[in-house]
Amino acid sequence: MSSFGSTNKLYLIPTPISKQKENRVLPEHTVQLIQNLTCFVVEKAQTAQSFLQWIDHPTPLHEITFRVLNKKTPEHEVLSFIKLLENQSVGLMSEAGAPGVADPGSLLVKLAHEKGIQVVPLVGPSSILLALMASGLNGQHFTFHGYLPINESKRSKKIQELEKDSLKSGCTHIFMETPHRNKNLFDQLSGKLRPATKLCIAAGITSDSEFIETKNIKAWRSTSRPELEKKPALFLINAK
Template sequence: MKKHKLYLIPTPISKRKKNLALPEHTLEITKKLNCFIVEKPQTTQSFLQWIKHPTPPYKMTMRVLNKKTPDQEIYSFLKLLEDQDVGLMSEAGAPGVADPGAKLVKLAHDNGIEVIPLVGPSSILMALMASGMNGQSFAFQGYLSLNDKKRIQELSELEQESSQKNQTQIFMETPHRNEQLFELLLNKLRPSTRLCVACNITQKDEFIQSKTVHHWKQNDKPDLQKKPCLFLIYSGS
């Protein structure tokens, strides 16, 4: 049985008329594929229309892989790769990174299917690049706990780990809770700890600033409400 390739296709983080993030090679490969496994079909269809994919939607095969997709259904996606190359897409940014698509990537490796990551934007790496923090040692923590007590404990542990390992700690929050998390960071972190806020990356109102907690407290607070944000802290030497 011939095994086809699984392409990991990054998509733009923000909606812009001009293509500022995807190289031509990524677009070329995507336009040759007619089968996609996606986090959100509506977003994918809009993206494919934006890049002027030559195949009409009714001739494409599209399957959904999100956090609610059962493992058995994900396993069934391997059958698609028996007939053709398949593209995996997240709702935004890099598939498989803070994304349920990682489960399919693991299955592909376990079944001897070639996995090919294509070049494109990753908000996590872009935030790290712009933070001025340690890019030699860093950890992405995803979302912190919703429980206030646990969240405060997690922040204390991350700050301590950053200091001990000289490591940048990266985490995120749902847009409508950004400002509450930002206030918590200012109130619970040490004044000397560096905090970077990276908001609306690649959009026209992109906001990325990095300074100590002490200096954040001396300045006007940014408007983070309902905007995708990443937070980075660093308390190393």
């Protein structure tokens, strides 16, 4: 017999992608569910605590349980997190956006399914889907690749592979980069891709400085480079 309470659930909590004074992205129902939880598995404790203060969580922070799950967390430690669900429901929280998507939290979700624990995804922002929605590119067939290789020659090869696949299949390929490398990635994309290939840049999504624009490479080459150095950005290409 399972030792997990039949009513205990693992809630997947989306968090704001950009910081705003007022709540623009989370439905009231989502906020209310989070306010009823007192145990969280989070990517970064400080960010999670700031988020709970932002939604006016009624429980003092020192009375809330936080466990950190990031890319450095060993698997045996993640296994111990599942025991939290024996006595209570737990919220899984990413650093920004949707947990389990481009995020190490998917391992805990996998374990919850294996233990027969109900997994409940809450409504909130996902930069990947928001960028795809706004791109005008193929939303019926797309692939998210996370980060491309850091090495310039390997990254160049990968870019050409993705373009070749998109030209053949019509797939939209989505990838991301850290803000300080956005400029280099843009330069490489505009230099390596075919003039007709479409490139969407979606940066600072949901922020006051949000920038989302789709052009073919020929048009990007004739305009000034967008200011991307300090903004989290997604890049989407489609060659069909």
